[in-house]
Amino acid sequence: MKNQGADILKGSSLSVTSSRKAILDIFLGSDNALAHQDIENIAKQYDRVTIYRTLQTFLEKGIIHSIPTTDNIIKYALCSDMCITTGHHHDNHVHFLCDDCGKTVCLDEVSIPNVNLPKGFVKKEINMVVNGICNSCQK
Amino acid sequence: MKNQGADILKGSSLSVTSSRKAILDIFLGSDNALAHQDIENIAKQYDRVTIYRTLQTFLEKGIIHSIPTTDNIIKYALCSDMCITTGHHHDNHVHFLCDDCGKTVCLDEVSIPNVNLPKGFVKKEINMVVNGICNSCQK
DNA sequence: AGTATTTTGCAACAAAGTTGCAAATCCAAT
DNA sequence: ATTGGATTTGCAACTTTGTTGCAAAATACT
Numbered sequence: 650m651k652n653q654g655a656d657i658l659k660g661s662s663l664s665v666t667s668s669r670k671a672i673l674d675i676f677l678g679s680d681n682a683l684a685h686q687d688i689e690n691i692a693k694q695y696d697r698v699t700i701y702r703t704l705q706t707f708l709e710k711g712i713i714h715s716i717p718t719t720d721n722i723i724k725y726a727l728c729s730d731m732c733i734t735t736g737h738h739h740d741n742h743v744h745f746l747c748d749d750c751g752k753t754v755c756l757d758e759v760s761i762p763n764v765n766l767p768k769g770f771v772k773k774e775i776n777m778v779v780n781g782i783c784n785s786c787q788k
Numbered sequence: 789m790k791n792q793g794a795d796i797l798k799g800s801s802l803s804v805t806s807s808r809k810a811i812l813d814i815f816l817g818s819d820n821a822l823a824h825q826d827i828e829n830i831a832k833q834y835d836r837v838t839i840y841r842t843l844q845t846f847l848e849k850g851i852i853h854s855i856p857t858t859d860n861i862i863k864y865a866l867c868s869d870m871c872i873t874t875g876h877h878h879d880n881h882v883h884f885l886c887d888d889c890g891k892t893v894c895l896d897e898v899s900i901p902n903v904n905l906p907k908g909f910v911k912k913e914i915n916m917v918v919n920g921i922c923n924s925c926q927k
Numbered sequence: 928a929g930t931a932t933t934t935t936g937c938a939a940c941a942a943a944g945t946t947g948c949a950a951a952t953c954c955a956a957t
Numbered sequence: 958a959t960t961g962g963a964t965t966t967g968c969a970a971c972t973t974t975g976t977t978g979c980a981a982a983a984t985a986c987t
Contacts (some may be wrong), residue, residue, distance in 0.1 A: 664984055696936050717856040762901040769923025776917045784908025803953055835967050
């Protein structure tokens, strides 16, 4: 557990740098998806540009995935272990955006149902984002 | 049909101005969803700020809806007649984003399937965006 | 440890979005 | 149709977000 971040980086054949470890640790320690801005606020010691490039790299390597949300802020979350180890994305889960606290979470246990598209449309990827009130804000 | 734009504006108790009519006409004449930038390119005679404000107003009045897409560009499309007349949103259709031509279209005939959320989560709105190849780019 | 490669931070820039305010436009009531 | 009040527009200035090139620093390889 000690060097989980470094292990993930090595596993994706990325060089292990302090900024990458720090950003990865932020994701590992967060229970919700994070926007670029969130990372910037927490990892103040690193340059804006470095954070942009790191997130980009993580996306390409499949370490994180991006979530298109209705509040027009791209959020990122760690991919499940399976994603990282196989290199294939199985982001087949629903995302939830709380209208109250604004947090975006992966509902890993809720998989996206299938849909039938009209003739001529070929499906490659599906994103499903549900807005509402999350379990913490609920009362 | 002549003053469809003006009628929609009056129906939403908005004053009828040339920019609003022009932007509404662009939507009425388009078969796919449009980004702010698209509008700006077509309606060159109007100020950027006016377009931002007009889109904002249309959103608030429920004349258009926004579609969160994976390409990180918010796109807007007209709401169905039912949306506008009832004032309630029934954007219960799937959106399709073509990876080839980049167009985003409403699949009005494909409704979003239901999902069961974990205990404590209350669903208010669902967005479903499918990426792939559209019927025009296929072949 | 020494060298080649990769990554970082800085500066400068480009694009996207916001705000305040005066001038122009629209609407409603004479 | 004209006038007066409210709304909308365009401009300017600004903030935020994202990008690019390059030299210095850190990392990896042997």
